[in-house]
Amino acid sequence: MVRETTAVSRIVDTVLILVLLVVTLLCVLPIWYTLMISLSDKAAAAGGTVSFRPIGFNVASYREIMKDTAFLHSFWVSIQRVVLGAAVSFIVTVMMAYPLSKSTRDFRLRNVLMWTLVFAMLFNGGLIPLYQTVKAYGLIDNIWVLVLSGGLPVFNVILVINFFRNLPKELEESAFVDGAGPWYTLLRIFVPLSVPVLATVTLFSIVGHWNEFFSGLVFMTRPENYPLQTYIQQMVVQIDLSEMNNDPEELKRLSELSNQTLNAAKIFIAMIPILAVYPFLQRFFIHGITLGSVKE
Known part of the structure; x- marks a missing residue:
C-alpha cells in the first residue's frame, strides 16, 4: 500500500x-x-522566418532607439510615475490600513469607511466625471495625474488590513503600556513586521503603474508627456525616406531597419525594468502574505 x-x-x-x-x-x-x-x-x-534565434543578427534597432528622444523621454516619464506612484500608494495604503484594522470598539467609523472602500472598488463615477475633476484641479498634462488617479489601490488596502489584523494584539498593547503612541506603534512595530505584505503590494503598484497606458492617453494632450506604455500603444514607427541621400552610412542604416524590428526592440526594452525588479521582490511571495494566520 x-x-x-x-x-x-x-x-x-x-x-x-x-x-x-x-x-x-x-x-x-x-x-x-x-x-x-x-x-x-x-x-x-x-x-516571418524568425523563430528561436535571430536571423541576420544586428543591433541597428537598439542603436536607433538610443537616438529616439521621444522614446527616451517617455521612458523617463514612466520612471517618475512608478517612483512617485509607488511611494504615494505605499504611504496611503499603510495609513488607511492601520486604523481600519482595528475593531469597531477602537474605531467606531471602521465599518462605514470599509464599506465605502468596497463600494468605490466595485463602482465608479465614469470617465467623463473623472476627466472633469482632473481638469478642474489643473492636472491635465501633469505627471501627478498619473500618480494620484491610482493613488489608493483598494485591493492592496484590504490585503494590508488583513495582515495587520492577524498580527498579535499583545504587541500593540505592550507598546501602549510602555507609552508608545499610534504613530510610533505603526512605524516601529507594524511596518517592520509587515515587510512581506508591504513588498507584495508595492510590487503590485509598480507593475500597475508601469503597464497602465489608458490614463496617459486620456489625460495627456501632448505626446511628449506620454508615459512609455501610452507611447508604445500609439507607436507607429515610420522611417523617413525623404531624408535619404547617397551617404553610404545612411543607406546602410536604412537597409538594417524596419518598423517591425524597431517596435520589437522598444517593446523588449519596456519589459526590462519589471524583469529586473521582480526577482528581488519575488521572495516575499514565497514567504507568503500569511493571510488568515497568526505567527506566535
Whole structure:
C-alpha cells in the first residue's frame, strides 16, 4: 500500500512539474520571440522566418532607439510615475490600513469607511466625471495625474488590513503600556513586521503603474508627456525616406531597419525594468502574505 501511494505521489509530482514547465515556456517564449525579432534582419522579420534565434543578427534597432528622444523621454516619464506612484500608494495604503484594522470598539467609523472602500472598488463615477475633476484641479498634462488617479489601490488596502489584523494584539498593547503612541506603534512595530505584505503590494503598484497606458492617453494632450506604455500603444514607427541621400552610412542604416524590428526592440526594452525588479521582490511571495494566520 505504501509503495502504491509513493508511486502515485511520484506520478502526480511529475505531472505537476511538466505542467509548470509548459506554463513557464508559454510565459517566456513571447518575450524571447520579441527579442529575436528585434535582433534580426528586417527581411527575415518581415518574412516571418524568425523563430528561436535571430536571423541576420544586428543591433541597428537598439542603436536607433538610443537616438529616439521621444522614446527616451517617455521612458523617463514612466520612471517618475512608478517612483512617485509607488511611494504615494505605499504611504496611503499603510495609513488607511492601520486604523481600519482595528475593531469597531477602537474605531467606531471602521465599518462605514470599509464599506465605502468596497463600494468605490466595485463602482465608479465614469470617465467623463473623472476627466472633469482632473481638469478642474489643473492636472491635465501633469505627471501627478498619473500618480494620484491610482493613488489608493483598494485591493492592496484590504490585503494590508488583513495582515495587520492577524498580527498579535499583545504587541500593540505592550507598546501602549510602555507609552508608545499610534504613530510610533505603526512605524516601529507594524511596518517592520509587515515587510512581506508591504513588498507584495508595492510590487503590485509598480507593475500597475508601469503597464497602465489608458490614463496617459486620456489625460495627456501632448505626446511628449506620454508615459512609455501610452507611447508604445500609439507607436507607429515610420522611417523617413525623404531624408535619404547617397551617404553610404545612411543607406546602410536604412537597409538594417524596419518598423517591425524597431517596435520589437522598444517593446523588449519596456519589459526590462519589471524583469529586473521582480526577482528581488519575488521572495516575499514565497514567504507568503500569511493571510488568515497568526505567527506566535
